[in-house]
Amino acid sequence: MNIIVQDVQKGMGTLKVMVKDSIDIQGMKTMAGSKALMQSQPAIENADVVNRILAADCQITAKTNLHELAFGITGINHTFGTAINPKYPALIPGGSSSGSAAAVAAGLADFTLGTDTGGSIRMPAACCGVFGLKPTFGRVSRKGVHPASSSLDCVGPFANSVEMIETAMQIIDPTFKVADALQQAPKLAWLQVDADPQVIAAIEQYLAQLHLQATPVEASFFEAAFHAGMQIINYENWQAYGDLTQTGLVGADVNGRLLKAAETTLAQVKQAEQVKATFTAEIDRLLEQYDALILPTLPQIPPQVVDAENTVALLNLTGLVRPFNLSGHPAISIPLQTKEGLPVGLQVVGKTNADAQLCAIAKYIKAAVL
Template sequence: MSRTDPKTLREAADAIATGRISSVEMTTDALERADRSQPHLNAFIEIERDAALDAAQAADEARSRGLPLGVLHGVPLAHKDMFDRAAKITGCGSKIRADHVAAETSTVIQRLESAGALQIGRLNMSEFAMGPTGHNAHHGRAINPVDPARITAGSSSGSGAAVGGGVVLAALGSDTGGSIRLPAACCGVVGIKPTQGRVSRHGAMPLSFSQDCIGPLARTVEDAYLLLQLISGVDGRDPTCCNIPTPAALTTEIATMRIGLGGGVFADALSGDVATAMEDMARLLRPVCRSVEPVLPPDLSHVAELANVVAMSEAGAVHFDALRRRPEDFGPQVRMRLAQAIAIPAPVYLRALQIRVIMLEEMLRTVFSACDLLIVPTMPFLPPLASEVDVGAGATMNRIISAMTAFTRPFSFLGLPVVTLPVARSRAGLPVGLQIVAPPWQERRAASLALHIEQALALGPFSAGFSRHEAA
């Protein structure tokens, strides 16, 4: 970001509210960063210059008239290309929906607009959010701002690239098996996957309606949590959205917290950098928390298979008609996965849902009776090379994809809230991310610990000055 730009959302909103920077100036800067970065980040599917400047002008006029200002009044953001906005295209990273014009605005975008935020464009993503690497057969992959040879991960690839690359301070993504947390980890930013049912999905593209979650990626814990607060809350248009109070303000009180360090599958085959980060985190937290002890989760060896059965069965139902009418318009990998999905027997799908209930009960009984929060790596290794997960990589691709999602999918399958944040850099300068997992509805607890870690490590915005290809 440029020298005069605020470093957090609250700083940005305060600068506009006090007149130090106009929304038009801030938005123009963001648009220039988007244009400048697009050749080497490919974060955007569409940059909406005219609409963004019109919204910024309206924001400045509202301030000049003394109208009430929202907490993000005039602040430019950008979001994954899957959230409907009335009379605008929602392409979902696909060819099939490339010209789809939405009839109404999604709840999460409505809530951000009510807070005063505006949008400068639609961000790249895996086609229909079906892909953890960020590759897209129609739009190309978003490029990792830390190291262009590495993946951003997916499916919220553009959100990770745009935030990690300094184009915008925050962006919305979605997470069905790790699609917020993996891009956050690969691009060195913060991501929050909320409890299933915390955030309305009305007007958002469905992938797996029993596992999809909408959440933020941001450069600081406080910014990510602020967005979560703004988009949370019951919504009558989404019957799966629960009537749970909006997350309360973060706390600095962590002395009573019992921290569990994930063992079992979460401690196996870690790279040296990731293992060291876990050890360093234990040393950092032991003096300030009630306890920091290893915790052995229940057997999760079959979670990947179960989660895939549920996600793909539901995705097959979503895309069944389009797959019959226009199979050639799906990317090859997505088409293959959907073709396999519609062949999953209904009893297998229903059995996976039954097992999920049992596994969640066991997780709550065994893990969260022993600790308040569980810390595990976001991935067992550093961000993979793009060449390792290209279609032609064959068995190597399958092995890496399976391993990179092994630590995120269990918590999506069980619907638990997770905060991921960067806690270290490898000797090559690559980010290392850890997940803080909480019981249902305890996002505040996880984010409060994440904030303490961020401040203790003096990370500030981890990506500020970090990205080799930062947009400024």
């Protein structure tokens, strides 16, 4: 399935786990899906999250492939192969944590780890029909995760249930305590965003099955937050990986994005930081009134692999996920389908550091129609 990059045999635990190959495992190269890093030195120590997984007596069975340098949204990788989307084989697996989402969808692991700088957990979760959580920014250790410095990136889990997401979070975040089951319906706000009618209809039909009310609300800085997030990731990825553009070994799509990212100025980053403060405050105000915000994970049905070579042309696919990297709020994608059986994600956004409560809300929403 082109999911496994390198085999790993560690631990004898009952849970099988795979980790994205932008996360260090001692003695193994961290290649981040790039030919440009194939000659890098093996990691001298485990990432913090890997140590926690092994300490929990889990078995790490593989590292997973990704969109090169975690700087793309389709998951297409011509060097190591593109992970097949197990449930929707014609469609992209989503990026950048493509292999991690596909491995869970294929039943190859109990949970997997990905990273999310601009939607890279929630997007592939929606594409592959699994659950994916982007924790609150800074909550899960990024020590041993590449790039080493990021203002937006989060390590988080994929799984086939919210309960397994909670188990994974307890392992990788010692402060995570599973919240009590909700005794009454959460107070939800439906964030008004632009999305294809097919996507909106699927979510509305799902919500119609629930005994829940979702109040329509707006976030006036939502689009500005998307663009601000792009500016920050572009600037920071150029700092981290710009030198690799001189090797001739970076794939054309990522190389082009990096060269374009080089044009991002510090002044633009400072403007983005101002947007970050304003947008974060706006979302915080909404979450003072509601338990969670809901909106689609993706604005459209994921495209077919054959139509998805041009990453830049598809950046709008991150339009509904990237703003919450800027604000840092936790967000989970719940897998849904259209009447035609195509994948749709329902994104639920919670209060800062209320990750456990967010999972409880997600379980309530998912259980309401079982």
